[in-house]
Amino acid sequence: MELPLEYFIKLRNLIYERTGISYEENKIYYIKKRLQQRMDAGGFDKVEDYIRHLKIFDPQGREFQELMNLLTVNETYFFREFSQLQVFAESCLEEITREKLAAGIRNIKVFCAGCSTGEEPYTLGIILREMLENFSAWRVLIKAVDIDENVLGAARRGVYDQRAIKDVPQAYLREYFTTPSVGEYAINPNIKDMVVFEHLNLMDRKALRYEEDYDFVFCRNVLIYFDDVSRKQVVDKFYGMLRKGGFIFLGHAESLSRISTAFRIRRLNEQIVYQR
Amino acid sequence: MINIDELVSDLNNGDEKTRAFAAEDIIFDKIPGGVQLLIGRLMIETSRYVREVIVNCLKGIKGRDVVEKIIPLLSSDDAFIRNASIEILSTQGEFATEFMRKLLGDPDKDIRKFALDILFQLKNLNTAELIAEALNDPDINNLITAVEYLGHMEDTSYTYRINQLFINTDNILLRCTCLETLAQIGDEESVRYINKMYPRYEETSFLEQYSFLKFVARKGADIHLPLITVLMEEKGQVMPKEIINAIEGILARYPQEEVPSELLQALDAYLRTDIDAINKYELLVLLGRYRNQEIYRLLIKYLEPDQPLICMGAAEGLGLYGNPEALPILVQLKEKAGDPDLAETIERSISKLKQQME
Numbered sequence: 304m305e306l307p308l309e310y311f312i313k314l315r316n317l318i319y320e321r322t323g324i325s326y327e328e329n330k331i332y333y334i335k336k337r338l339q340q341r342m343d344a345g346g347f348d349k350v351e352d353y354i355r356h357l358k359i360f361d362p363q364g365r366e367f368q369e370l371m372n373l374l375t376v377n378e379t380y381f382f383r384e385f386s387q388l389q390v391f392a393e394s395c396l397e398e399i400t401r402e403k404l405a406a407g408i409r410n411i412k413v414f415c416a417g418c419s420t421g422e423e424p425y426t427l428g429i430i431l432r433e434m435l436e437n438f439s440a441w442r443v444l445i446k447a448v449d450i451d452e453n454v455l456g457a458a459r460r461g462v463y464d465q466r467a468i469k470d471v472p473q474a475y476l477r478e479y480f481t482t483p484s485v486g487e488y489a490i491n492p493n494i495k496d497m498v499v500f501e502h503l504n505l506m507d508r509k510a511l512r513y514e515e516d517y518d519f520v521f522c523r524n525v526l527i528y529f530d531d532v533s534r535k536q537v538v539d540k541f542y543g544m545l546r547k548g549g550f551i552f553l554g555h556a557e558s559l560s561r562i563s564t565a566f567r568i569r570r571l572n573e574q575i576v577y578q579r
Numbered sequence: 580m581i582n583i584d585e586l587v588s589d590l591n592n593g594d595e596k597t598r599a600f601a602a603e604d605i606i607f608d609k610i611p612g613g614v615q616l617l618i619g620r621l622m623i624e625t626s627r628y629v630r631e632v633i634v635n636c637l638k639g640i641k642g643r644d645v646v647e648k649i650i651p652l653l654s655s656d657d658a659f660i661r662n663a664s665i666e667i668l669s670t671q672g673e674f675a676t677e678f679m680r681k682l683l684g685d686p687d688k689d690i691r692k693f694a695l696d697i698l699f700q701l702k703n704l705n706t707a708e709l710i711a712e713a714l715n716d717p718d719i720n721n722l723i724t725a726v727e728y729l730g731h732m733e734d735t736s737y738t739y740r741i742n743q744l745f746i747n748t749d750n751i752l753l754r755c756t757c758l759e760t761l762a763q764i765g766d767e768e769s770v771r772y773i774n775k776m777y778p779r780y781e782e783t784s785f786l787e788q789y790s791f792l793k794f795v796a797r798k799g800a801d802i803h804l805p806l807i808t809v810l811m812e813e814k815g816q817v818m819p820k821e822i823i824n825a826i827e828g829i830l831a832r833y834p835q836e837e838v839p840s841e842l843l844q845a846l847d848a849y850l851r852t853d854i855d856a857i858n859k860y861e862l863l864v865l866l867g868r869y870r871n872q873e874i875y876r877l878l879i880k881y882l883e884p885d886q887p888l889i890c891m892g893a894a895e896g897l898g899l900y901g902n903p904e905a906l907p908i909l910v911q912l913k914e915k916a917g918d919p920d921l922a923e924t925i926e927r928s929i930s931k932l933k934q935q936m937e
Contacts, residue, residue, distance in 0.1 A: 308861050309796065309824040328857040329888055332920045355733065362702075508607060512600060532670075535635045542628050543596050564659075565628040 304342065306335045310350045314338070317357060321364070322371065322527050324556045337373040341366070364530070371527055379422045381429075381463075382470040384523065384555045387574060391519070392430045394571040395550045399518050400435065402548065410442040411435070412517045414544060416505060416537075417525035418447035421458030421490075421498070422467055427521065428494040429479050446514070448503035455500050461490040506533055511540045517549055524554035526562070538563045545579040552576070581608050590620050598624070599632040606636040614645055618652070621660065634663040638670045646674050650682070653693050665693055669700035676703050683709060688718040695721060699728040707734040714740050723756045730760030738764050746772050751786055758790035762797040770798055788814065792821035796828035801839075804829060808845045815849055819858045827865055838869045847877060860892030867896025875902050882908065887918040894921070898928025906932045 311331050319325050326334060338350065345366065347353040357367050382388060396411075403409065411431065415424040424447035435441050449455050468476060468488045480488045503510050506529075520541045526534045541551055542565050551566065553559065559566055559577050566577040586608070589601035602620065605613040614637065621633045637645060645667065652664040668675045675697060682694035695713055698706045713725035714737070726744065729737050738761070745757035754776075761769040773794060777783045783791055788810065795803045807825050815822060826846075830838070838846070846866065850859055863881055866874045878900060881893035894912070897905040909929050916922040 305864075307824065307827050308820055308857065309827075312820070328855070331857065331860070332891065332924065359702075359733070508603060512596075515596075532635060532638050535631065535638075539599065539628065539632045539635060542631075543599060563631050565631050 304335060304339045304350065306331060306338065306350055310354060311335075313354055314350075314357075317354070317367075318371070318374075319558075320561070321367065321531070322557075324371075324374075324527060324554070325558060326556065334374065337370070340373060341370045344369075379419045380467045380470060381422045381426045382472075383422070383426075385470065386572075387523075387552060387555050388426065388430060390572050390574040390576060391427075391550075391552060392434050395519070395576060396431070396434055399548070399550075409440055411444070411519075413443075413445045413519045413521065414514065414517045414541075415445060415447040416520065416522040416541075417528075418449050418458060418500065419451075419454045420463075420467075421447065421461060421500070422463070423447070423521060423523065424458075424498045424500075425461065425490050425494050427519075428497040429475055431497070432479075432494065433475075443497055445498045446501060447498055448501045448505075450502070450504050452502055455502055458498075458500050461495050463488045463490070505529075505537050505540070511544055514544045516546045517544045518546060519549060520545060520551045522551065522553055524557065526553065526557060535562055539565075542566065542579055547579055549579050550576055551579075581610070583610055586610060587616065590616060595626040595629050598626070598629045602629065602633045602636050606640060614640065614648055618648055621663070622655075630659060630663070634667065637663075637667045641671055641674060643674050646671050646678050650678060653682075653690055654687070661693070665696055665700075668697045672701065673703060675701060676705055676709070680709055680712075683712050683716075688716075688721060691716060691718070691721050692724060695724050695728060699731070702732070707732050707736070711737050711740070714744070719750060719753065723753050726753070726756045726760050730756075730763040733763050735764045735766070738766050738769065742766075742769050742772055745769070746776070751784065755787055755790035758787070758794045762794040765794070765798050769794075770800070773798075774802075789818060789821055792818065792825045796821070796824035799825060799829050799832075801829055801833045804839060804842055808842055811845050811849055815852060816854065819854045823858055823861055823865075827861075830865070830869075836869065837871045838866070838874070840871070843871055843873060847873070850877070850881070856886060856888040860888045863889065863892030863896040864899070865896075867899035870900075875900060875905070879905070879908065882912055884912060884916050884918075884921065887916075887921045890916075891918075891921050891924045894925045894928050898931040901932065901935050903932055903936050906936075 308331070311328070311334065314334065315326050338353070342350070342353050345353065345356070347356065357370070361367055399411070413427055415427065418424050424445045427445055431443055432438055435443070447458065462483065465486055468480065471480070476488070479491050479494050481491060483489050505511070522541065526537065529537060538559065542563065545551065551559070558575070566579060569576050569578055586601050586605050589597050590605065592598055592601070598620070602617055605616060610616070617633050617637060621630060624630050624633065637649070649664050649667050652660050655661050655664070679694045679698050682690055685691050685694070691713065695710060698709050707729060710725050710728050710732070713721050716722050716725065726741055729741065741757050741760055741764070745754060745761065748754055758773065761773070777791060792807070792810070795807065803825070807822060811822050826842070846862060850862060859881070863878060867878060878893045878896045881889050884890050894909060897909060906929065909925050909932070913922055913925040913929065916925055
């Protein structure tokens, strides 16, 4: 399939307008492969016809969603999107703890939306344990939610394969995992106990109303599954849950700029972060 | 049991979360007069968060009532309210379309512009026809907007009108917009007019060159290639995408076995400049489709795995070019390729070459 840059840019702009996800030009190959799959499924020979279909003949956005499902099928694994976690650990967390210590408060609350099988909340648990000075003096809560009961079951078990732990530094692997059998890695109770898993539908109007004073919300690569109005509703809910000064993290290619103007935009260590 | 008074009171509570939740509940519970209540709050609300929630709630309900109550807000002095009104009206579908027809006749040019923006986002069956009414708008910005939107909507019913605007206007911005719209919906007459307007490269202003290239990319012919070669040499660094698109477009519409030798020389030189890797990738893939002998050597030259995207373009180009001599080189390269996408591209080219040898 040919994907001239002109059409790549058109498609990229369309995706950005509708989802806030931005693909760099070096992703042309990544997109090309997935685009081909959708074009084959829909019987399209030319990219321009497919893009026209998305723009004009797909008012419900069904085909667009199919394409996005392919583009966003991401493996979930520990320490995914490391540079973002680095900003969380080295800049945002440092800022929050400094403020809290000055106010004599020693609690940290993290909300993890669309936590899937638990790799992200456990990663955050490891980071907090590593980064918080005098960890035992802090009260830490990581609430991790997902709409799918099956993935929550796996998250609660906390046993992973080689692929999931491929980016875990060796020292952390030794410290925070055991190997119940060959090729299996079980997260240790000292991390597991930091995380509370809950079944929750983010679109439930009242579900998040009583959640408050969170320092961090992680909602990475989740908003893509919502339509425009729902996406805004969910982000408004997150805003209401955060304490003033709290941070929200979206996927590294996702942006809030088309979703909400309520957050403050900051640039920390070459990363864009959003703060209440 | 819903307590309406309590909800109304909560909407004016001192706590922003209480106000936001009240706004959601008023709409969810379909409280009579809810739309007016929310609009009233929106006008005095200072919290950005609550404003966002109210706007999103208003977007969730559809009907004439919402449209009628929101339209006056288009005249607000507050930019947030104006933009929010456009957003809300753009979600109203058929309910909004007829009201927009009236707004297109509004004496305020800004209101007419908002009506065009809303119609464009509505994308109903009648919206192109309504947008085309603004081709008679006395305000040049609204006229330009209408031309642009008709192009985006790819509605060819108005090609004649836009051809006429193109040849009759002295306004350079309108001419550029016409060029870009005609790139989408132009016909043979458009090509004739445009060739007549720009007989020589020197006579094209810098601003128009971009739009002209966009037109040529979609509708241009091989007679435009010499002009593009000149542009490549002079402006290749500032508008590479437009130039490459124009070349790709023309070569695709006028299939030939070989790239004209002057163009190939220019492309060879262009590849040696500082244009972005993605542009080089695209050019290398493009060259792979043609049979000139020089192209094989050119593609081999760019097989450097330390520049994955360029290397990927060369490897993909070699697969298309189809010279089996490239096979051992690609096999060797694949072993060195660290980048998984690059390795996969090389593998695909290897398979293609093997298939051709069978």
